Amino acid sequence: MKLSICFMLISIASYGLSYWLPSLVKEFGVGYTANGFLNAIPYLLATFALIFLVPAVRKGDRPLYAMLAASVIGMVCFLSSVFLHNNVYRFALLSLGGPCIYVLLPCLWVLPSRFLKDAKAAVGIATITSVGGFGAFLGQNLVAWVRHLSGSADLPMLIPAGACFLLFFMIFNMIYSEKITRIFMFDEKSKESI
Template sequence: MVSERALIAKITWRLMPFLGFLYLIAYIDRQNVSFAKLQMVDALGLSEYAYGLGASLFFIGYFIFEVPSNLFLNRFGASIWFARIMVTWGIITIALAYTQSATMFYILRFLLGVAEAGFFPGVLYLLTLWFPKDYRGRMVGLFMIFSALANAIGAPVGGMLLDLDGYLGFAGWEWVFLATGIPAVIAGIVTYFYLDDTPDKAKFLSEPEKQWLRDRLAKENAGMDEHADSGFKALINPRVLLMSLCYVGFPLAAYGLSYWLPTIVQGFGVSNTVNGFINIIPWLIVALALWIVPTMADRTENKTPYIVGPAFIGALCLVLSAVIAAPVLQFALLCVAAAGIFAGQPVFWSLPGRFLKGAGAAAGIAAINSVGNLGGFVAQNVVPWIRDVTGSTIAPMFFLAACLAVAGILVIVVGRMMADRMRRPA
């Protein structure tokens, strides 16, 4: 007889630390521009706005190629496709160290988005193949904890790498890209040999365990719509479009805060290395929230309070951080805001699995994430633009707070619309 708890634990220990480690590398490679910026702006003669535009082009490449990437994942399998993703983004990150002009920076950031497209939604799709729905919220939360750890690790490492300025003839910002690109290439090669595409191909599971999981997932998926393999059809699915609209505000606030936080702390008058270590604090708090909130949400059928509650708390703290001048209290509020921005997102990602499966899930999840992540493009353009116009590093927090609050309101509205639709007789 198969023990559900033992089986879920076995799968969790096999997949989640490894997938989380890959996400840690991905997030460091995605956010390394926030520290490279502290020297790269002057080195290339860019304004804050021009640099923000270059950094944000990542999200355009990501948006265009995310749905196709997830469909390729469904076709070729996670081991091959994740390996391809990681090796290519690692090579492009290394190439960023040799940037000679603004144009080259823009092109490489766009290509980095193309290379990485499909990784995050690919993992979300993979979790629908391995875990019953009652476990997905906390698994996404566990996975996203590594993004918080990436910021915690990347912050002091980024600061120390900047302080290597001139070592072996490389500028500090060049060291940031070199040291964060190489691990991605190595991890990509390991992924090809380690990762199992589906439970049926997993050598670490017994046949009874595979059958139990097969039966459980089939029972949960019974009655769902199996959307066509076309990513374009997923993009026009009404529920996918509504969830995409809801999601935009979350990555917008997340990227806006994480991209700008090192600059805010720099304004406290600290060194690059001290800046990095101070930036560990908010991400440790985020990691704790990413475990507590999804775990609580998995125990209840109504997920909405666990999505919007943290969002509204985050929005309030962003506003307070902009009106309170005391640096210590300001930073404390930004720490709570960061937790509020991230804590509800794993709960949000447990919702698509309730109406999507198979190739439809691969395309639909990618569509929601790709449209939502345009918020990253907006954040990395609007935040520095507000800074250039106002001369204040804290003024952009009003904009992020408004976007996060609107996202919370939309989740409530759309949640009620979807609930009404599900209650209607067929």
């Protein structure tokens, strides 16, 4: 269930950003062509991150720690973009925060095979995907709802920031609970050997 919630939060952040970024960049006062080129930058950076960073973090506990780091960096970037008033800095932060979301996805999909085997894996992956689909629905609608209520073009970026914040705590809980389990398993093995 934790992985399902993580995927839902990643979907909320991803769809919130992808649906709102063009509108936010338009508020900078750029034309349609420039808007299109500027919106390609976070995805280009995400491509490089996926090619060069993700293969290095696939083994052991690295996916969880990579997810922890990406969620913190994404949260800080999206939150800072709301409160800065310089458009260059805001866009730079959004361009750094966007790839963080896309680094989270392959790290997440490494994890189900570690916890689930055989038929349970199929059911688990289907559950994760279904809950994630609900996150996609929430992400695109929450951003529009925040824009409607606030009247601000900046505040919708609180949705991806909030999703990254919650994701940080989910991942931290998973790391912490896994370490506790290892400690107890080690204690049980040492008792058996005595």
